[in-house]
Amino acid sequence: xxxxxxxxxxxxxxxxxxxxxxxxxxxxxxxxxxxxxxxxxxxxxxxxxxxxxxxxxxxxxxxxxxxxxxxxxxxxxxxxxxxxxxxxxxxxxxxxxxxxxxxxxx
Amino acid sequence: xxxxxxxxxxxxxxxxxxxxxxxxxxxxxxxxxxxxxxxxxxxxxxxxxxxxxxxxxxxxxxxxxxxxxxxxxxxxxxxxxxxxxxxxxxxxxxxxxxxxxxxxxxxxxxxxxxxxxxxxxxxxxxxxxxxxxxxxxxxxxxxxxxxxxxxxxxxxxxxxxxxxxxxxxxxxxxxxxxxxxxxxxxxxxxxxxxxxxxxxxxxxxxxxxxxxxxxxxxxxxxxxxxxxxxxxxxxxxxxxxxxxxxxxxxxxxxxxxxxxxxxxxxxxxxxxxxxxxxxxxxxxxxxxxxxxxxxxxxxxxxxxxxxxxxxxxxxxxxxxxxxxxxxxxxxxxxxxxxxxxxxxxxxxxxxxxxxxxxxxxxxxxxxxxxxxxxxxxxxxxxxxxxxxxxxxxxxxxxxxxxxxxxxxxxxxxxxxxxxxxx
Numbered sequence: 001x002x003x004x005x006x007x008x009x010x011x012x013x014x015x016x017x018x019x020x021x022x023x024x025x026x027x028x029x030x031x032x033x034x035x036x037x038x039x040x041x042x043x044x045x046x047x048x049x050x051x052x053x054x055x056x057x058x059x060x061x062x063x064x065x066x067x068x069x070x071x072x073x074x075x076x077x078x079x080x081x082x083x084x085x086x087x088x089x090x091x092x093x094x095x096x097x098x099x100x101x102x103x104x105x106x
Numbered sequence: 107x108x109x110x111x112x113x114x115x116x117x118x119x120x121x122x123x124x125x126x127x128x129x130x131x132x133x134x135x136x137x138x139x140x141x142x143x144x145x146x147x148x149x150x151x152x153x154x155x156x157x158x159x160x161x162x163x164x165x166x167x168x169x170x171x172x173x174x175x176x177x178x179x180x181x182x183x184x185x186x187x188x189x190x191x192x193x194x195x196x197x198x199x200x201x202x203x204x205x206x207x208x209x210x211x212x213x214x215x216x217x218x219x220x221x222x223x224x225x226x227x228x229x230x231x232x233x234x235x236x237x238x239x240x241x242x243x244x245x246x247x248x249x250x251x252x253x254x255x256x257x258x259x260x261x262x263x264x265x266x267x268x269x270x271x272x273x274x275x276x277x278x279x280x281x282x283x284x285x286x287x288x289x290x291x292x293x294x295x296x297x298x299x300x301x302x303x304x305x306x307x308x309x310x311x312x313x314x315x316x317x318x319x320x321x322x323x324x325x326x327x328x329x330x331x332x333x334x335x336x337x338x339x340x341x342x343x344x345x346x347x348x349x350x351x352x353x354x355x356x357x358x359x360x361x362x363x364x365x366x367x368x369x370x371x372x373x374x375x376x377x378x379x380x381x382x383x384x385x386x387x388x389x390x391x392x393x394x395x396x397x398x399x400x401x402x403x404x405x406x407x408x409x410x411x412x413x414x415x416x417x418x419x420x421x422x423x424x425x426x427x428x429x430x431x432x433x434x435x436x437x438x439x440x441x442x443x444x445x446x447x448x449x450x451x452x453x454x455x456x457x458x459x460x461x462x463x464x465x466x467x468x469x470x471x472x473x474x475x476x477x478x479x480x481x482x483x484x485x486x487x488x489x490x491x492x493x494x495x496x497x498x499x500x501x502x503x504x505x506x507x508x509x510x511x512x513x514x515x516x517x518x519x520x521x522x523x524x525x526x527x528x
Binding site: 037039041043044045046047067070071073074075077103104105106 | 182185186216220223224227228231232233462464465469471472473475479480
């Protein structure tokens with residue numbers, strides 16, 4: 001199992017265990033992490049699973065594909081470390097990953 | 107639309123009202139004609155196509171030939187491939203849906219769509235909505251307090267239209283006494299044959315000119331005043347928007363007006379219909395008003411206030427085994443995807459504590475996904491919170507009258523009687 005730490009916009013922290021091969025979005029939703037809506041269920045088409053990736057982990061979570069870039073680029077709260085959590089696959093390499101959830105999903 | 111012309115349409119050779127969905131040849135099914143939508147007879151047609159021909163070609167109809175995409179996952183595929191399925195020239199089944207050459211990004215492709223949407227998106231951002239919620243709640247309370255008690259009235263007129271109009275006025279900080287103009291302009295811009303309102307092109311152009319003049323005046327007032335939380339002030343003071351050319355300003359304003367008008371109006375009415383048809387769900391709500399946010403998503407799924415969005419194929423493609431040619435019209439029937447038994451459990455049931463109620467198609471998916479989704483949810487939530495404070499039962503006492511349109515799925519009349527809480 002892989003540990004993922006979610007920090008809410010107000011600082012509240014929650015560590016969850018995720019299975020390799022799952023996604024960061026599914027890890028949040030199945031563990032009741034607040035602040036992730038994931039309206040489209042993981043098809044990279046609603047941008048309601050937006051997270052900010054901690055700077056130490058940005059390289060390890062990998063590159064965005066053009067669809068994710070297209071969805072995120074419409075979000076006014078987007079920052080350089082923004083990602084859609086449904087597009088981050090969980091792997092052993094990400095053990096200890098830290099992401100922050102935004103105050104609002106669009 | 108007048109009674110006479112509505113009747114003519116009903117008797118049109120294209121109407122399928124009164125026909126058995128399962129008794130006709132598949133290829134004769136035509137969902138574009140408004141008849142079955144107004145008559146509330148559309149569900150068996152959707153069900154049959156989902157089962158027997160989920161990517162269906164209608165060769166001939168009053169609006170020409172078109173493909174119907176019926177199932178949830180196929181709809182997502184179309185909605186998320188904008189480079190194959192274009193939003194230009196129109197998102198309505200008729201090419202002239204928006205024929206007044208106003209640039210509005212709902213009917214644009216990338217990159218222009220993205221550039222323009224980015225400009226307007228922040229005005230309906232959740233952070234800004236927080237500032238508006240107090241005022242919206244005040245106005246909701248005032249309307250609910252003014253309603254007749256224990257006597258019949260039309261919920262559509264006194265609540266759905268009035269609230270939507272007032273909310274639009276609130277969002278734009280629009281002069282309150284002139285607020286009905288917003289609804290009028292919205293109706294004029296969206297009017298399609300059979301869309302519920304009929305008027306000449308001249309009349310529509312005059313309305314749009316009036317709209318531009320009015321908003322230009324508001325813009326000029328606000329650009330010189332302190333920044334406020336209303337949409338006009340935000341556009342006038344926004345770095346990316348303050349130099350917007352007039353046609354873009356108007357196109358985007360109208361999109362915001364239209365986007366928030368019929369959709370919210372008909373979801374307000376739809377919730378009352380759904381709860382009356384499902385008394386055990388109404389009881390659930392009475393016992394636990396914390397279900398309201400989830401119920402709001404379920405209302406939006408169940409009602410599906412816009413039945414479809416149209417795309418046009420710009421390169422030959424294949425969908426569900428069918429070959430679709432460049433130039434073909436493709437209709438994503440959100441209203442059918444939202445009843446897809448393979449994706450949604452007991453899809454015809456209205457179920458206010460439905461798990462995953464947010465997983466519905468009513469806002470669309472992909473880059474054109476409804477921008478006002480959070481605003482819509484907030485408006486409905488505030489309304490139902492306040493209704494439940496005051497009324498034990500919003501009782502429907504006559505047959506709901508439905509809009510004559512295959513696009514706008516809603517109500518023109520909903521007779522109710524209010525029963526206050528003891």
